[in-house]
Amino acid sequence: MSVVARKWQELAEIKEELAGRDWFPGTSGNLSIKVNDDPLLFLVSASGKDKRKRTMEDFLLVDGEGRVVEDTGLKASAETCIHLEVYRNTTAGCCLHVHTVDNNVVSELYAEQGFVTFRNQELIKAFGIWEEDGEITVPIVENFADLPTLAKEVAGVIETNTKAVLIRNHGVTVWGKDGFEAKKHLEALEFLFSYHLKMLMLQPRWTASPATAAHA
Secondary structure (H helix, E strand, O other), rough: OOOHHHHHHHHHHHHHHHOOOOHHHHHEEEEEEEEEEOEEEEEEOOOOOOOOOOOOOOOOEEEOOOOOOOOOOOOOOOHHHHHHHHHHHOOOOOOEEEEOOHHHHHHHOOOOEEEEEEEEOOOOOHHHHOOOOOOOEEEEEEOOOHHHHHHHHHHHHHOOOOEEEOOOOEEEEEOOOOOEEEEEEEEHHHHHHHHHHHHHHHHHHHHOOHOOOOOO
């Protein structure tokens, strides 16, 4: 099996699993996986596809400028430029973007702050953070309608330890060294988002130590 075929299969399986969690409402969201480093080649979601279904047209191969390198009438996801900036600015091998209610609400709550930080939560270990008082910060950028501008904003907040970026009222983009790690990071973040929002709703009656919660 060729490298492209193996990567296609890996990305298709991730897509099916995330779709089963309803993380791609209304054909939203997009995925990509790196096929080659130099020159950069990666598979990315085709635009407008139902991600609950698997077809041979689900992903397109694009180059280091985001251009489709296949002979096809299909278009790559409009957000391919964001994936491209992730690959340019990190060592990522896979990039996942999903829209959920939880990540949208968190992005709105902390948009003015420009980031949300989670501390003292077990799921932070998914990011390789094992310290007793470990924390992870997710930057938040504005949701520019002009996608090249949005891609540059995402690139501008990526630092060495950044694993994800929230786009205000849009979704979260997460990456990892491979498909397994990217999915692990996404699952951990969605847990942290959900947990944090539930704790905020319970806060008037909550008497536990603040150190046990996810803080922003």
